[in-house]
Amino acid sequence: MPLSVIPFQIVHEDSKTAARIGRLSLPHGEVLTPVFMPVATQASVKAISNEELEELGITIILANAYHLYLRPGIHVIEEFGGLHNFMGWHRPILTDSGGYQVFSLAQLRSVDDDGVTFRSHIDGSEHRLTPEAATKIQEAIGADIIMCFDDVVPYPCEYRRAKEAMLRSTKWAKKCKQTHTRVDQALFGILHGSTYHDLRRQSIEMMLDIGFDGYAIGGLSVGEPKELTFELVELSMELLPKGFPRYLMGVGTPYDIARAVSLGVDMFDCVLPTRLGRTGVAFTSLGKLNLRNARYSIDHLPIDHQCSCFVCKRYSRAYIRHLMRSGEILGARLLTYHNLHFYASLMEMLREAVKNGTLAELVRQLKEIEGVEDS
Amino acid sequence: MPLSVIPFQIVHEDSKTAARIGRLSLPHGEVLTPVFMPVATQASVKAISNEELEELGITIILANAYHLYLRPGIHVIEEFGGLHNFMGWHRPILTDSGGYQVFSLAQLRSVDDDGVTFRSHIDGSEHRLTPEAATKIQEAIGADIIMCFDDVVPYPCEYRRAKEAMLRSTKWAKKCKQTHTRVDQALFGILHGSTYHDLRRQSIEMMLDIGFDGYAIGGLSVGEPKELTFELVELSMELLPKGFPRYLMGVGTPYDIARAVSLGVDMFDCVLPTRLGRTGVAFTSLGKLNLRNARYSIDHLPIDHQCSCFVCKRYSRAYIRHLMRSGEILGARLLTYHNLHFYASLMEMLREAVKNGTLAELVRQLKEIEGVEDS
Numbered sequence: 001m002p003l004s005v006i007p008f009q010i011v012h013e014d015s016k017t018a019a020r021i022g023r024l025s026l027p028h029g030e031v032l033t034p035v036f037m038p039v040a041t042q043a044s045v046k047a048i049s050n051e052e053l054e055e056l057g058i059t060i061i062l063a064n065a066y067h068l069y070l071r072p073g074i075h076v077i078e079e080f081g082g083l084h085n086f087m088g089w090h091r092p093i094l095t096d097s098g099g100y101q102v103f104s105l106a107q108l109r110s111v112d113d114d115g116v117t118f119r120s121h122i123d124g125s126e127h128r129l130t131p132e133a134a135t136k137i138q139e140a141i142g143a144d145i146i147m148c149f150d151d152v153v154p155y156p157c158e159y160r161r162a163k164e165a166m167l168r169s170t171k172w173a174k175k176c177k178q179t180h181t182r183v184d185q186a187l188f189g190i191l192h193g194s195t196y197h198d199l200r201r202q203s204i205e206m207m208l209d210i211g212f213d214g215y216a217i218g219g220l221s222v223g224e225p226k227e228l229t230f231e232l233v234e235l236s237m238e239l240l241p242k243g244f245p246r247y248l249m250g251v252g253t254p255y256d257i258a259r260a261v262s263l264g265v266d267m268f269d270c271v272l273p274t275r276l277g278r279t280g281v282a283f284t285s286l287g288k289l290n291l292r293n294a295r296y297s298i299d300h301l302p303i304d305h306q307c308s309c310f311v312c313k314r315y316s317r318a319y320i321r322h323l324m325r326s327g328e329i330l331g332a333r334l335l336t337y338h339n340l341h342f343y344a345s346l347m348e349m350l351r352e353a354v355k356n357g358t359l360a361e362l363v364r365q366l367k368e369i370e371g372v373e374d375s
Numbered sequence: 376m377p378l379s380v381i382p383f384q385i386v387h388e389d390s391k392t393a394a395r396i397g398r399l400s401l402p403h404g405e406v407l408t409p410v411f412m413p414v415a416t417q418a419s420v421k422a423i424s425n426e427e428l429e430e431l432g433i434t435i436i437l438a439n440a441y442h443l444y445l446r447p448g449i450h451v452i453e454e455f456g457g458l459h460n461f462m463g464w465h466r467p468i469l470t471d472s473g474g475y476q477v478f479s480l481a482q483l484r485s486v487d488d489d490g491v492t493f494r495s496h497i498d499g500s501e502h503r504l505t506p507e508a509a510t511k512i513q514e515a516i517g518a519d520i521i522m523c524f525d526d527v528v529p530y531p532c533e534y535r536r537a538k539e540a541m542l543r544s545t546k547w548a549k550k551c552k553q554t555h556t557r558v559d560q561a562l563f564g565i566l567h568g569s570t571y572h573d574l575r576r577q578s579i580e581m582m583l584d585i586g587f588d589g590y591a592i593g594g595l596s597v598g599e600p601k602e603l604t605f606e607l608v609e610l611s612m613e614l615l616p617k618g619f620p621r622y623l624m625g626v627g628t629p630y631d632i633a634r635a636v637s638l639g640v641d642m643f644d645c646v647l648p649t650r651l652g653r654t655g656v657a658f659t660s661l662g663k664l665n666l667r668n669a670r671y672s673i674d675h676l677p678i679d680h681q682c683s684c685f686v687c688k689r690y691s692r693a694y695i696r697h698l699m700r701s702g703e704i705l706g707a708r709l710l711t712y713h714n715l716h717f718y719a720s721l722m723e724m725l726r727e728a729v730k731n732g733t734l735a736e737l738v739r740q741l742k743e744i745e746g747v748e749d750s
Contacts, residue, residue, distance in 0.1 A: 044701075322418065333708070
């Protein structure tokens with residue numbers, strides 16, 4: 001197995017669970033894990049400025065190669081010497097390869113053993129992505145961590161198709177590794193196999209054999225029952241060697257993240273805090289609030305009286321409700337900021353709990369508020 | 376003429392023009408004039424937070440009684456003891472009475488000598504506003520400066536209708552003054568008469584006779600030729616006594632504001648910096664830029680290299696263009712912030728120029744860039 005070009009150091013291991021605290025030393029800065037990466041699909045965490053991300057203590061964001069390839073186009077980003085300069089964000093970035101987007105967002109034309117032909121969701125123009133192209137694109141974008149291009153299947157998925165996609169993703173991952181030349185970028189492999197234990201095992205075995213700087217669990221959190229998700233996460237964690245960062249893609253709620261942390265996951269990304277923020281929903285220490293709800297029309301309280309963010313210091317639920325009902329951009333801004341603050345605080349609390357051996361207790365607390373929603 | 380409850384002190388008069396620098400001492404703070412008031416129609420300067428307004432040095436904002444009356448409703452604002460607490464903005468506010476909105480935005484049902492019946496532009500519900508009601512509403516909203524409820528006519532307007540509306544606005548203004556009881560609020564009269572010199576003169580005479588804390592020029596900047604606008608502004612300035620603040624409603628471009636300042640206007644409001652910002656247009660020291668223009672697709676420069684705002688320190692034209700094309704909220708945020716910074720700097724430069732006797736030169740410079748637009 002090749003040594004990682006990107007140092008990942010485990011600084012603490014929980015004695016009671018599989019959780020650990022790690023330090024990823026990336027070209028654009030250090031990232032303490034477990035970490036949550038806010039999603040900047042189109043080179044912007046929706047409604048939030050870089051200044052605010054820094055203020056929130058965000059150490060790494062996720063951008064999307066598929067979106068950036070279509071718009072502004074890789075030639076534009078190359079003109080700036082990479083995405084960091086283009087967007088003025090100088091802390092670490094991870095780019096998703098675009099595999100997921102090609103299968104979920106684009107009009108798919110055809111998949112073959114070498115790659116995918118699809119039509120842009122923006123203008124219908126035809127494009128082709130291959131593992132080689134996706135890797136070159138991500139090298140040009142210049143993120144600190146890039147992902148292998150994969151063949152993604154929906155849930156539920158027949159065994160035959162799941163196996164085919166897993167084997168193809170593995171073959172493509174090998175091509176990504178062979179294509180990848182930038183030593184200042186980590187390349188993560190993506191594990192597949194849908195909901196089938198044996199396929200997941202086989203995927204892990206084969207991917208470890210190729211060897212990557214880190215391993216992501218792909219193809220989960222796509223509609224399957226939660227218990228199945230965590231069964232497969234647990235299985236994966238047990239089979240992966242400890243010394244590499246582990247990334248659970250597209251997860252999730254605070255409770256989901258906490259559970260995954262206790263199983264040994266290091267990295268997360270999810271659109272929940274930003275997307276829900278834009279629709280009026282706030283995460284709080286007592287559960288979720290839907291600020292569009294009429295019950296908040298004259299509510300003087302902040303979103304969460306236990307929260308220390310600038311939104312909770314100054315703005316009432318009633319005012320934020322008014323902004324959301326009136327279609328004011330500021331409503332989306334304030335809720336997104338608060339939700340990202342909630343997620344950042346959550347990750348800090350999780351790291352503290354791992355250090356103090358109190359993770360199980362924190363997971364229980366998060367389970368209690370998981371279902372609580374006011375609407 | 377009654378004494379103003381709100382002290383307005385002229386601290387400097389230009390020897391070469393009619394411009395002056397003044398200080399309005401309002402319950403929520405001092406406002407140096409000439410001043411530009413960003414528009415917070417629905418209790419939010421679109422896309423901008425209170426924190427940012429403070430950072431920009433904004434000393435007073437404008438909100439709209441018509442909009443707030445319909446949503447969130449006056450009972451909500453009363454629950455908070457006024458708009459300042461409701462929106463968490465503790466510097467001065469001016470509210471427009473809603474006259475303009477009733478005539479431009481609502482479905483008008485009927486105007487009579489006592490008031491206006493209209494349907495809400497939001498849900499079609501029927502409402503009635505009278506000078507008395509508009510004043511009570513603005514007392515409940517609790518702005519530092521409130522405006523008389525007026526009968527607004529479009530441009531062009533027949534003499535007969537212009538005269539009728541002017542006389543009605545004057546009669547209503549008297550009722551507003553009689554209704555108004557809050558001594559911690561200034562009440563401004565609005566001068567009318569469309570584009571007719573004699574009606575403007577008559578309006579000023581009658582309104583001065585009633586006596587207000589300040590005088591606004593209404594019914595201009597509604598499509599009439601610019602030269603006519605400034606002819607009528609000049610006429611009005613000559614007839615108004617010096618000791619009261621003068622407010623030119625809905626104006627305008629940087630050059631328009633500078634010209635009006637040199638004629639003796641103290642206060643301005645306009646949606647231009649915010650509305651244009653949201654559509655991709657930036658004000659700069661060299662004219663306007665439309666950041667959606669393809670020529671900026673790989674432009675490394677800031678919006679305006681002479682600008683010191685946080686946007687120009689960090690973000691390139693190419694990135695902002697990408698954000699606008701991609702429909703990212705951050706694009707609207709960055710451009711709006713920059714434009715408000717441009718307007719705030721403009722007002723500072725105008726005040727400096729009045730002090731230094733260099734206003735005429737500054738007006739000439741602003742005239743030169745007025746027409747410059749890249750698209």
